[in-house]
Amino acid sequence: MKVILLGPQGAGKGTQAQRLSARTGAKHISTGDIVRTEIKSGSDLGQKVQEYNDRGDLVPDEVIVEMAKPHLDDADSWLLDGFPRNEAQAKALDDALNDLGIEIDKAIALEAPDDDLVTRLSGRRTSDATGKVYHVEHDPPPEGSDEDPGPFVQRKDDTEESIRNRLKIYHEQTEPLKDYYDERGLLLTVDATRSIDEVTEEILDALGETGGRA
Ligand code: AP5
Numbered sequence: 001m002k003v004i005l006l007g008p009q010g011a012g013k014g015t016q017a018q019r020l021s022a023r024t025g026a027k028h029i030s031t032g033d034i035v036r037t038e039i040k041s042g043s044d045l046g047q048k049v050q051e052y053n054d055r056g057d058l059v060p061d062e063v064i065v066e067m068a069k070p071h072l073d074d075a076d077s078w079l080l081d082g083f084p085r086n087e088a089q090a091k092a093l094d095d096a097l098n099d100l101g102i103e104i105d106k107a108i109a110l111e112a113p114d115d116d117l118v119t120r121l122s123g124r125r126t127s128d129a130t131g132k133v134y135h136v137e138h139d140p141p142p143e144g145s146d147e148d149p150g151p152f153v154q155r156k157d158d159t160e161e162s163i164r165n166r167l168k169i170y171h172e173q174t175e176p177l178k179d180y181y182d183e184r185g186l187l188l189t190v191d192a193t194r195s196i197d198e199v200t201e202e203i204l205d206a207l208g209e210t211g212g213r214a
Pocket of ligand 1: 007008009010011012013014015016031032033035052053054056057058059060061064081082083084085089120121123124125133134135136138139157166192193194195196199
């Protein structure tokens with residue numbers, strides 16, 4: 001299974017990718033996580049991408065494409081979260097996959113209105129220990145759990161200013177990719193305003209997965 005997850009910030013791409021990965025065994029490839037890991041490492045590349053990340057701007061295409069590529073032939077089955085985000089990246093992805101002889105099975109677009117997304121992102125908490133995504137109200141972090149001891153932190157780019165900038169870029173550059181994949185018969189749109197579990201089940205059904213590994 002080779003699946004692209006599209007959707008605005010806060011629609012639940014990371015949340016769903018983590019759940020689908022646990023249920024199907026597919027590898028979760030998040031370019032946002034790749035960027036944050038690089039920043040945490042303090043490398044020159046990390047310092048270069050940090051300013052884009054913190055402002056909520058896209059990292060330049062040539063940089064993010066080179067960061068994403070090594071992960072694509074690393075697993076038989078993957079869920080690509082946060083990449084591609086514009087037509088240039090989509091074409092670079094097509095070229096890279098052609099070279100590897102890999103075909104995309106589906107592009108899943110999670111859809112929700114902007115105002116809901118700002119509220120969701122303000123309540124997002126991420127486990128420092130495991131990277132798992134929670135929400136203070138909709139999916140609260142566990143208390144005193146050995147499996148995920150936390151701490152549960154807010155992302156630096158989850159300020160209202162950065163969120164609004166990310167959503168503006170999404171509508172201008174990323175949303176048109178829905179047509180790009182629809183024209184190839186690969187697009188599935190999913191109403192992401194429903195509960196996290198309902199969204200997961202709809203995607204598993206559409207992919208024909210039983211989710212038996214849960
Ligand atoms: P990235 O990490 O991808 O951040 P983002 O684009 O801002 O997307 P989010 O992580 O905010 O959205 P999500 O849909 O994953 O939301 P989540 O599941 O957490 O990228 C970060 C930065 O890296 C970018 O700004 C850029 O600088 C750089 N970058 C990355 N990829 C790049 C690329 N291709 N090109 C250039 N630069 C790139 O959910 C949010 C919250 O909502 C959570 O709290 C969750 O619990 C809650 N929630 C989820 N679903 C539901 C639901 N159904 N009901 C209620 N609450 C829900």
